[in-house]
Amino acid sequence: MEFVRKWVQALFFLITNGYWNFPVTKGIYQGPLKVICSPGLNCYSCPAATSYCPLGALQQLMGGIRLALENGQMYVGFYVIGAMGAIGSFVGRMVCGWACPFGLFQELLHKIPSPKFGIWRPLRFIKYALLLFMIVLLPLFAVDAFGFGQTWFCKYVCPAGTLEAGLPMLILQPDLRASLGMLFLNKLVILIFFVSWSIVASRPFCRTACPLGAFYALFSKTKLVKLRLDTDRCTNCEACHPVCPMGVHFNESPDDMECISCLACSKACKFNAISLEIGGIPLSNQAPYRPQKGSTGTIATRIEG
Known part of the structure; x- marks a missing residue:
């Protein structure tokens, strides 16, 4: 069954990152498939991504609600919450083990020979705090002068975004390197931290810091x-x-x-x-x-x- 699971993980990686023309276009895929919600953590800005990240879309939704309501737009799109809820109610965190590219990446890193350590169990609550504050509350209430919130987790934390989008785009578009600052350096440090941790511990990002995993975990008792x-x-x-x-x-x-x-x-x-x-x-x-x-x-x- 582990052999089957690895093939399923690889298949989902290829499905959600199936735009292989990016070395020619040197940009992000913007085709019709981009309206599809990826089940796992997969950065929208990855050059090969053919779907959008549910966490990024959820932050965009939270960040735009106040502006929409203030402008009299009473209909707010909840497609992303519906898609995530449908996935969660059906399989829950099974997505993490079978369909998340960043989960697969951590598993491969853990196969590197090294001393192995456990993870202090109370650290699992960090991801629920990140889900509440950085995915929901900050985009909803910490708004700019125009009333729009930021994608806080994507912008300041997400190591998957740095790996799948930040580093590849710097290779594809070298001119971007001139605009690098402390923000990118901080995210690079976070990526290096979780990469190193994944070698000596099993799935540390999934267990301690992934808000998407925290969201799917809410369905643990009710999933089909x-x-x-x-x-x-x-x-x-x-x-x-x-x-x-x-x-x-x-x-x-x-x-x-x-x-x-x-x-x-x-x-x-x-x-x-x-x-x-x-x-x-x-x-x-x-x-x-x-x-x-x-x-x-x-x-x-x-x-x-």
């Missing part, structure tokens, strides 16, 4: 596609703990908001206690297990028929 724990099969052997790239202890918290449904825990479970389900219906039809106590410890045996 999710992992299911069969408590009758589970022996609490904790085999699912070390393999989870998000630090989730699935046998202890099956609806953990950090779960990206990558199925690593399902593969590691020897008792088939973890399965994928859609709308409450498991995708596999397995006979139940009954835990029994034997001389060598707790084991599980299949009840046939």
Whole structure:
């Protein structure tokens, strides 16, 4: 299944970054596909991007609401929220594990041989603060003289934007280098920080600082596609703990908001206690297990028929 997941990740990368004429045009794709919301974190300004970033679009929406209302425009477009909500209600953070280019980038970095470390779990709350303040409140209330808010997260933080858009555009358009300042340097430092951290820890940006992951995590209990724990099969052997790239202890918290449904825990479970389900219906039809106590410890045996 991990092999399949990597191919799906690669496919989504190619779909959302399918404009390969940018070395000729040396600009950003502006065609009709640009109205499509990318499910994962993928910068709008990436030269190869064929879709828009949901976080950038959400900030644009928040930043323009006050100006629209002040000018008597009572109809505010919520297409981006609807698209994100539809994705979240269907698969939640499964997007992070299967369709996010920056998530794939972090996974590849983590394969570099090095000492590996965990991530302090309370750091996961940072991304919810970034979602609230930099995606919603600041664009909505910190407006300029014309009443328009900025894309705060994109402008000041997003390492994916620096990697996918900032650095490539500097190569394509060397004249831009003359306008570089502290803002770009700060974002470059943030990118280097998360790149370095990704080598020694699993998915640090996803776990600590991604507002899109925080948004999708809000659907962890209500999403249609999710992992299911069969408590009758589970022996609490904790085999699912070390393999989870998000630090989730699935046998202890099956609806953990950090779960990206990558199925690593399902593969590691020897008792088939973890399965994928859609709308409450498991995708596999397995006979139940009954835990029994034997001389060598707790084991599980299949009840046939």
